[in-house]
Amino acid sequence: MxxxxxxxxxxxxxxxxxxxxxxxxxxxxxxxxxxxxxxxKVSCTICHEPVGLKVKEKIKCSYCGSQYHRNCITSWLLKYKTCPLCLNVFLTPKLNSIENRY
Structure with a gap:
């Protein structure tokens, strides 16, 4: 059950x-x-490692539901601006706030 x-x-x-x-x-x-x-277990499509259960460690695509490590998807979105799996466009991130965090 x-x-x-x-x-x-x-x-x-x-x-x-x-x-x-x-x-x-x-x-x-x-x-x-x-x-x-x-x-x-869900694995990150970008690095293929298991995605942790903690909400702070992962980001989920609102279109297809795929989950990614926060660091992996941040790097990906800065370059491509789309979900790696379904290719739907994410909101354009504020580059200054993301670059200052890492």
Whole structure:
């Protein structure tokens, strides 16, 4: 059984709807059989290392839901200004505030 409340389906990555269901409404997979050890760990698409659970360590794309290390995505966005996975444009960061932090 699921011991923690899931926000996203570990199979398809879609947000789980608010109604209480044991199945993902998008891919139809059974969420009741998932336990913490079977949930895949998310890795950063840029460096391919596991993304930590701490909110301060990661940034999530609001379009596709992919997660990145804060340092990896900051460097990427300064150069490309798009999500590495879905290529949707992020807001243009204030360069002075980002450069002063690192």
């Amino acid at each position: 699921v011991s923690t409340k899931l926000k996203f389906c570990p199979y398809c990555g879609k947000r789980i709807e608010k109604h209480n269901s044991n199945f993902c409404t998008y891919c139809g997979k059974n969420l009741k059989r998932i336990n913490n050890s079977s949930i895949k």
